[in-house]
Every structure is written in C-alpha cells, then in structure tokens.
Amino acid sequence: MSLVEITAPEFDVEIALAYATADNLTGAPIYTRPVCYLQEQAAELLRKAVHLAAPLGLRFKIFDAYRPGEAQWRLWNALPDPEFIADPRRGSPHSRGVAIDLTLIDGAGRELEMGTGFDAAVPASHHASTEISVEAQRNRFILLGIMMAAGWDNYKNEWWHYQMFNARDFPLIDNAALPKPMM
Secondary structure, eight states: OOEEEOOHHHHTOEEOOGGGSSOSTTSSOOOSSOOOEEEHHHHHHHHHHHHHHGGGTOEEEEEESSOOHHHHHHHHHHOOOTTTSOOTTTOOSGGGTOEEEEEEEOTTSOBOOOSSOTTOOSGGGSTTOOSSOHHHHHHHHHHHHHHHHTTOEEETTEEEEEEOTTGGGSOOOOGGGSSSOOO
16 A cells, blocks of 8 residues: 555645535534545646646645545445445445545635535536536536546546546555544
C-alpha cells in the first residue's frame, strides 16, 4: 500500500471532505479525522489534472478520496442504492484509494455551477443529464475533459466521481492500516 496524503498547498487544491461534516447524505459526520489520501498512481493523475486546469484559471475542490470500508457501510446504510453508492460487500474504488470526488472552482474559490450538489442522488446528477442549465452542462464537460485527459475514468451516474481505469486491481485498504486513521 502506498497512499499519499493529498494536501492543499502541495497539490494546489481546496480540500473540503464532506464526510468529515454533517453536510452529507447521512446528515452526520462520518470521518473523525479528515485526511485526504490517494494511491500513489492516483495522486499522479490528480497532479496531471491540476496542471491541465491551471491554464484555464481553474482549480479543484475535493469532497472525498480514500474512504474507509466503515464509512462505505454508513453511506450504504443511509442510501442502499447501487446507482449512487457502491455495495460495501464488493468494495468501492474509494476504499481502494483510487477514486476521487471533486468539482471545479474559479480563481476566487467559487464552485462552478454543476446543476446539482455533490452527493445528490437524483437523475440530474448523471454526467449526460440535460435537465440542468447549459452553463452546468458546459462546466461538467470541462471537468470531464480535464479529468479524462489526465487519465481518469468517470462514473456516468455522478458528475463528481472519477476513478482509475483499473480500480478493481487495487486491494481494499483498512482504516487501521492508514498512517493517520480517519475513523
């Protein structure tokens, strides 16, 4: 296991882990220690994406990255819908450290309009939804283009979710194995 801690200054991103606050689909904080981790290879793909976004005057706001299995169970218990939450019995790409949930922010740190909020379990959250404004569609396609050009795969049901193409090749990582456990 070679997880890298993603820090705001080193990666030039804003980190706002949603599951460390009550502002998530469970309505309660899940992480007791908000630390943002990715596998080393995923961290390199994030660096590429940051590099591609910079000339456009854009940066990333990260909502989630590595997610302990215990957290996956809490999400599943709150919303057992495989269209939006990976069944923890199979394991999530997040629990392998190879997925990231994020959005684009402008130079002033304002989130670009994406049509729905993060973790909105509704059809309008699908990448190809036309139920959202043209501006939000454009912003989603900018995010998609940057992330795909950097080597990420997307999940069609969630505009914010990206993962490595070979996500299932990585083992699940237990919270207790982390340098700084999150739960």
